[in-house]
Amino acid sequence: MISRIRGRAVDWHDESQSVEIDTGSEAGGLVYEVRLPTAVWLALEDNRPDVLDLFTHYHVPDRAPVPVLIGFLRQTERDFFRKLIGVPQMGVAKAQQALAASVSTIAQAIEAEDRRTLTQLPGIGARQADRIIADLKGKVIEEAMLVDEGFDTQTRRPVRPTDDIAADATEALLTLGYTRRDADRWIAAVLSAPDLDPPSTTEDLLRAVLEHIGSTPWTRAPPVRGKQSQATRGGRGGGWRGRGGRKVGGGRGG
Incomplete structure (x- = not known):
């Protein structure tokens, strides 16, 4: 079993959140891919x-x-991770994604039965939050009392809204003529901003995205190719239609 690795970081992979580490000398040695x-x-x-x-x-x-x-940067993080993957329906991949806050923050939420904080972690829904609390409450008291250990307290936490809100925001940006790649990139940038309160509605998320790309919400038309999108027209009753045909945004136009 490999319990610790020290070496040169030779390549970083954004998509998989992993790094390749060369453990050998200058002449080269074994290279391990480590997910983070x-x-x-x-x-x-x-x-x-x-x-x-x-x-x-x-x-x-x-x-x-x-x-x-x-x-992991610290043994505390690894120990907490091993407790987390023991929760039913958790798994290594989901736990890797979900650990987006400090160990103490997550542990405190577990001990306080704070479902809201847990459901703000990537990939954690209400049911999974309940499973985590049921399985780990009382077992992470030491982690909840940590102050300067665990993840850096200044680490940004990408708090994500529900899948429906993110999906509706993406559809709205596509309707406005932006590409899916840009939409995904902008939404990710907004959700990972350290000083942004978690958007609770699609309208809040869209406004934050439009401000991020330098647009004035509801008034400035994006670079749409072809005919003007209905979503960009002024007047009462505007807005986008999200999943299932429900209305997103709206109100007075510019």
């Missing part, structure tokens, strides 16, 4: 150090017997 939980990735992505020293969790999936290494 969201908070660890965010703590490292800005400066991307040349040398990494990571505590690791070794995992072999049942369906695809290819070993996977999950890396």
Whole structure:
């Protein structure tokens, strides 16, 4: 079992939130790909150090017997991760994504039965939050009392709204003529902003996205190719139609 890795970071992979680490000398050695939980990735992505020293969790999936290494900056993080993956229907991949806040923040939410905080973690819905609380309450008291350990307290936490809100915001931006790639990129940037309160409605999320790209909400038309989209016209009763035909936004036009 591989419990710790130290070496040169030779490549970073944004899509999979992973880093390749060369453990050999200058002549080269074994190169390991290590996946990083969201908070660890965010703590490292800005400066991307040349040398990494990571505590690791070794995992072999049942369906695809290819070993996977999950890396952590501190042993505390790894210990908490191992408790989290023991929760029913959690799994290594989901836990890797969900660890987007400090260990103490998540542990405090568990001990306080704070479903709202837990459901703001990526990939955690209401039912999964209930499972986490039921399984770990009383078992993470020490982690909940941590102050300067666990993930950096300044690490950005990408708090995401429900899937429906994000999906409706994407559809609205597509209706306005933006590409899906841009829509996904802008929504991700807004949701990962450290000083933004979590949007509770599609309208809030859209307004934040439009402000992010330098537009004035509801009035400035985007670069739509062809005919003007109905969503950009002024007048009463405007707005977009989200999933299932329900109205998103609206009100007075510019």
